[in-house]
Amino acid sequence: MEHLDISENGLPAHAKRRVMGADMRPQSPKGSRVPDAKIQSTQDWADHILRIRTKDQAAFKELFAHFAPRVKGFLIKSGADEALAEECTQEVMATIWRKAEMFDPSRAAVSTWIYTIARNRKIDMLRKRRRPEPEDLPWGPEAEPDAEDTFSMQQETQRLGEAIRALPEKQRQLVEKAYFGDLSHSEIAEETGLPLGTIKSRIRLALDRLRHQMK
Amino acid sequence: MSDIKHHLTDQLLMAYSAGTLPEAFDLIVAAHLSMCDACRAAAESFDATGGALIDDLASADLSDDSFAATMRLIEDAPMLTAPKPRKKGVLPAPVQDFVGGDLESVKWRSIGMGVKQAIIPTEKDATARLLYIPAGCAVPDHGHRGTELTLVLQGAFQDETDHFGPGDIEVADEDLFHTPVADIGEDCICLAATDAPLRFRSLLPRLAQPFLRI
Ligand SMILES: [Zn+2]
Numbered sequence: 001m002e003h004l005d006i007s008e009n010g011l012p013a014h015a016k017r018r019v020m021g022a023d024m025r026p027q028s029p030k031g032s033r034v035p036d037a038k039i040q041s042t043q044d045w046a047d048h049i050l051r052i053r054t055k056d057q058a059a060f061k062e063l064f065a066h067f068a069p070r071v072k073g074f075l076i077k078s079g080a081d082e083a084l085a086e087e088c089t090q091e092v093m094a095t096i097w098r099k100a101e102m103f104d105p106s107r108a109a110v111s112t113w114i115y116t117i118a119r120n121r122k123i124d125m126l127r128k129r130r131r132p133e134p135e136d137l138p139w140g141p142e143a144e145p146d147a148e149d150t151f152s153m154q155q156e157t158q159r160l161g162e163a164i165r166a167l168p169e170k171q172r173q174l175v176e177k178a179y180f181g182d183l184s185h186s187e188i189a190e191e192t193g194l195p196l197g198t199i200k201s202r203i204r205l206a207l208d209r210l211r212h213q214m215k
Numbered sequence: 216m217s218d219i220k221h222h223l224t225d226q227l228l229m230a231y232s233a234g235t236l237p238e239a240f241d242l243i244v245a246a247h248l249s250m251c252d253a254c255r256a257a258a259e260s261f262d263a264t265g266g267a268l269i270d271d272l273a274s275a276d277l278s279d280d281s282f283a284a285t286m287r288l289i290e291d292a293p294m295l296t297a298p299k300p301r302k303k304g305v306l307p308a309p310v311q312d313f314v315g316g317d318l319e320s321v322k323w324r325s326i327g328m329g330v331k332q333a334i335i336p337t338e339k340d341a342t343a344r345l346l347y348i349p350a351g352c353a354v355p356d357h358g359h360r361g362t363e364l365t366l367v368l369q370g371a372f373q374d375e376t377d378h379f380g381p382g383d384i385e386v387a388d389e390d391l392f393h394t395p396v397a398d399i400g401e402d403c404i405c406l407a408a409t410d411a412p413l414r415f416r417s418l419l420p421r422l423a424q425p426f427l428r429i
Contacts, residue, residue, distance in 0.1 A: 057286075064282055069274030076275050086278050094288035098295045108259065111266035119265060123234045129338065131234065132241045134248035134255060135308035136300055160260075161267035179233045179265050180272075207225055 042154045045110035052100040060097060063110075068093050071118045077180040078122050088125050092118050106149035109157035163209070171206040221383040223247055223254050227364075232261035237341035239408040242309060243364050243384070246406055249307035250366075250382040305369050305404060306345075310335070313343075318404075321345055330354055341410040348372065348397040348405070355394075361410035363387045365395065370403030372396055 045066075051059035071092050075085040095117050103113055123131045164172065223231075223244060230236045231244040248255045278284075301308045304317030313335050314320050323331035323345075331347040341361075348354055350370070364386055371380040372395040379385055379395075387393060397403035 061282065064285065068277055068281060068285075070269050070272045072275040072277060073272045074269050077272070085275065086281065089277070090281060090285045090288055093285045094292065095295075097285075097289045098292055101294060102297050109263060109266060111270040112259070112263045113266070115266035115269045116262050118269065119232070119234045119262075127238075127338070129238060132238070132245040132309040132312065134245045134258075136297055157263050157266065160263050161270060164264065164267050165271065175264070176268055178229060178235070179268055207229070 042109055042111070042158045043151070046103075046105040046150065046154055049096075049100050049103045049105070049110055049113075052097055063096070064093055067096075067111075067114055071114065074118055074180060075122060075125070079126060080122075084125065088121050092121050095121075104145050106145035106153055109154055111161075112157060167206060167209065171202060171209075174202055175206050218380060219251050219253070219382040221377070221379060221385060222251065223257075223384060224386055225257070227386070228254065228258050229261050229264075232258060232265055237408075237410055238337040239335070239341035239343035240364065240410070242313060242335070242337060242343050243366055243406055243408040245309040246307040246368075247366050247382070247384045249309060307368070310345075310368075310406060313337075314345075323347055327355065328352055335406075341408055343406065343408045346403075346405040346407055348395065348403040350397050350402050351399045353394050353396040361389060363391075363407060363409040366406045368404045368406060370401040371398040372403050372405070373398065 045063065048059045048063045052063070068089055072085050072089040075088050076082070080088060092114075096114060099117070103110070108116075120131050123129065164175070167175070227236070227240070227244060231241060236244065244258075248258055301311055302317070304311060306314060306317050306321075311317055314333075321333045323333050326332050329349040329352050333345045333347075335343040335345065337343050345368075346354060346365075348370075354372075364384055365379070366384045367379050367381050369381060371378065371383075373379070374385070374393040374395045376385070376387075376391070376393065395403075395405075
């Protein structure tokens with residue numbers, strides 16, 4: 001089974017660089033890797049989280065303006081009414097502030113991290129239970145994220161986003177429904193009137209394509 | 216653990232990322248991810264997919280007070296840090312959370328022929344249980360109406376389809392009637408989850424001789 005190797009947790013200690021500054025891109029990127037505007041924006045959000053660690057309210061306000069309306073949209077799509085979605089959005093955003101120390105930019109993009117926090121809150125909200133989480137990987141606050149890893153993780157995630165945007169509309173809708181509609185695969189079949197086998201193979205196809213474009 | 220041969224399917228990984236699995240399945244997926252770096256990486260790529268989708272999502276209007284209300288929540292609450300890693304045991308951390316400790320906290324009940332089980336309380340839409348199969352013994356022959364996942368935590372077992380060692384997860388659909396038999400040499404401990412009640416073929420469990428590898 002082929003897997004994306006994205007849980008790799010950095011280079012040996014001697015290869016690590018401190019990246020607590022505002023700019024986490026490597027000082028001299030390998031080859032001619034010049035970030036385009038979109039990579040820059042993904043990178044920016046990672047920088048925002050590092051600023052939030054130092055209790056920078058201006059950084060938090062910008063992050064809030066971008067992500068809070070999307071988190072609320074996600075919760076409404078998942079079945080929350082307006083008031084509940086608003087309440088949970090505020091809690092998700094507060095959790096982002098409170099967990100800023102725990103964000104590892106070499107392991108996930110900010111959008112990925114925020115998605116997991118919003119998703120967990122959704123389960124809590126709809127099912128009144130907590131989601132069992134895998135054991136934490138052994139890394140602590142003393143292990144600084146590697147700049148090179150951080151850069152490529154942000155870049156890969158950016159490319160994934162582009163790949164999803166490039167999917168044919170039908171496939172995109174199915175993936176979106178699987179994530180946001182709180183529907184099981186058989187429920188998706190009922191909703192669209194398509195046989196289950198078709199749905200499953202379409203999702204598989206969409207995922208296959210995503211993966212290939214990630215390589 | 217790099218010897219893992221049997222992994223989660225993409226569908227289970229995506230549903231775990233989307234948060235649409237029954238609790239018992241969430242638990243067994245989290246347990247496998249705790250043992251398998253390959254699936255953990257795949258799971259995180261599915262989370263990245265969710266992140267990319269949320270980034271593209273239509274915004275909902277916030278209440279006028281939204282940001283200020285969030286800041287008030289923050290003022291009242293301390294910063295959070297990563298939880299301390301738990302003591303390594305036979306049971307992966309998420310299972311320990313449900314059981315309230317490692318093996319010594321499990322309350323086993325005999326289901327015959329030396330095989331013991333312990334139901335882990337979860338939501339009722341699916342069932343999770345720990346299985347204890349003494350070396351060389353078989354689990355009563357059974358089929359199931361839905362999907363059954365079996366994760367090896369210690370030892371190994373063989374059934375009609377293949378051999379499963381530590382960290383391996385068997386994904387069995389309702390067509391499979393199987394008889395897992397523990398390897399000689401070490402007692403086998405598994406976590407199993409199923410989304411429909413098990414159907415036992417006979418009330419009297421029997422040893423499945425052909426599968427005993429003596
Ligand atoms: Zn695996």
